[in-house]
Amino acid sequence: MxxxxxxxxxxxxxxxxxxxxxxxxxxxxxxxxxxxxxxxxxxxxxxxxxxxxxxxxxxxxxxxxxxxxxxxxxxxxxxxxxxxxxxxxxxxxxxxxxxxxxxxxxxxxxxxxxxxxxRALIDSPAAERGLKVISLEDLRWGRRDIKTVQLLYPSMAKMQAKARGKDDAWLVEDGFVTEGTSNNAWIVTRDGVLVTRDLSNRILHGITRAAVLRFAREAQMRVEERPFTIDEAKDAAEAFVTAATTFVTPVVEIDDAPVGDGAPGPVARRLRAIYIEESRKAAI
Missing domain, CATH: 3.30.470.10 (Aminotransferase class 4, branched-chain amino acid transferase, N-terminal domain)
Structure with a gap:
């Protein structure tokens, strides 16, 4: 039907x-x-x-x-x-x-x-195995904070990742990660700080990003909103993405280099569980 x-x-x-x-x-x-x-x-x-x-x-x-x-x-x-x-x-x-x-x-x-x-959002195979991403130059227009249907370059970047046997791409501008093709990018530093790009015209102001920031702070996690580089991401303890369609999903590889031990980490798993629990409570 x-x-x-x-x-x-x-x-x-x-x-x-x-x-x-x-x-x-x-x-x-x-x-x-x-x-x-x-x-x-x-x-x-x-x-x-x-x-x-x-x-x-x-x-x-x-x-x-x-x-x-x-x-x-x-x-x-x-x-x-x-x-x-x-x-x-x-x-x-x-x-x-x-x-x-x-x-x-x-x-x-x-x-x-x-x-x-x-679509199955809660029992997600991608969340269990983690995503493998590549880095690409960010060639999008300058008002990414407006959620327009102008998605040709993100689609091309996603297909470049697929052609290389990976799941997605993180876009880089002036040496710093902006976001993924359809998600906000995060890392967890080796001393346990959550880092995600600060809000500006250069990234979409993610609704899931905002919720995860709130839940992380309520859980007494340390958070920094600032740019980070691909090299910093590769050296991080964990990485993950947030989006309405993927909630919190770990990233386990960047440009063929494993992130942390190359498996979904405890911080991403905890934040995903919190997000699902709190979203179920608040859904209308």
Missing amino acids: SRTVYVNGAYLPEEEARVSIFDRAFLFADGVYEVTSVIDGKLVDFAGHARRLARSLAELDMPAPCSEDELLAIHRELIRRNGLTEGMIYLQVTRGAADRDFAWSEGMTPTLVLFTQA
Whole structure:
């Protein structure tokens, strides 16, 4: 049975879903998106994703297609109609459709699309074995804090990693790691300090990143928000990534060099367990 998806006010079988070829997301990547995790049939960090969506829209001078309460209702209806217990809901807002022109028209009607993706998030093989990553130059545009659908270079970087038999890539700019292709990057120093890149236009302001920072501090872990190099990461006791689709997932190898003992470490495992437990409590 096909999924039920949402397109501009209608719940439809996925085979019947249509968006105009003149939509500016198709022609100019003029759109933003969010991915919200679902566990136990409930939404994780929905309020955080809604706030970030509102910020992305504001940064692009794009009107919101509906209220936060309406978005929540759509998410819940998609969960109900698709019987989703674990996975994600993808949401995309575009500026809308108009004849092709670099300058957009005022008063355009936004396009709003949502769909579900069933996936095992808690019992993740990747979390058990750990990820192997390569480092690549970060060639993305300068406003990575806006969660746009402009994802060509991250996709190319991911495919370069796959071609080399690895799982992902960490992107490097001016000698420092920015983030992964679809996640925030972390290391644990040999003296037990958690390090992740500080917020700026150079990285996405991860919702899972923010939650993990909060949980780490509540657990009395030492945390530093600052840039770090690939060499520092290779010399770390542990490394991991955070994202809505992967929670906390260990990184066990960088550029063919093992991180720590080359296996998922205790800090990443503990933070993953805390994140899952607390997310289950707070999911709506």
